[in-house]
Amino acid sequence: MIDNESLVALVRTGIPDAEVTVYDRTGTMDHFNLTVRSGAFAGKTLIEQHQLVYGTLRAALKDGRVHAVELKTIVSES
Numbered sequence: 047m048i049d050n051e052s053l054v055a056l057v058r059t060g061i062p063d064a065e066v067t068v069y070d071r072t073g074t075m076d077h078f079n080l081t082v083r084s085g086a087f088a089g090k091t092l093i094e095q096h097q098l099v100y101g102t103l104r105a106a107l108k109d110g111r112v113h114a115v116e117l118k119t120i121v122s123e124s
Contacts (some may be wrong), residue, residue, distance in 0.1 A: 048111040050086040053103075060102035061086050063122070076113040083120040096118040 048056075050068040057066050061084050069079040080099070087095040096117055106112040 048106055049075065053078065053080075053106070053112070056106060057082060057099060057102045061098065065122070070086070071114075071116070076111065078112065079116045079118075079119065082117045083122050085122040087119055087121040093118065095121075 050070070053065045053068055054064075057064050057080070061082070063084050063086065065083040068082040071077040071079055082099050086098065090098070094120060099117055099119060100107070100115070103112055103115065107115075
């Protein structure tokens with residue numbers, strides 16, 4: 047399990063300008079919907095954007111704090 051603030055902090059560790067919205071899908075604090083907006087996504091494919099976010103969550107996914115993530119990424123306008 048992981049709380050919303052810790053999840054946001056993980057994303058911002060790898061994507062400092064990220065605006066992150068978290069929704070706990072099941073109330074168990076391990077299944078989340080994430081919306082991440084960042085300028086770091088500019089020029090990247092959707093897959094590359096998602097890979098960037100999943101990279102920030104790798105440890106939490108591996109150790110079980112996060113079980114499932116539904117992800118939406120948005121490119122910030124400069």
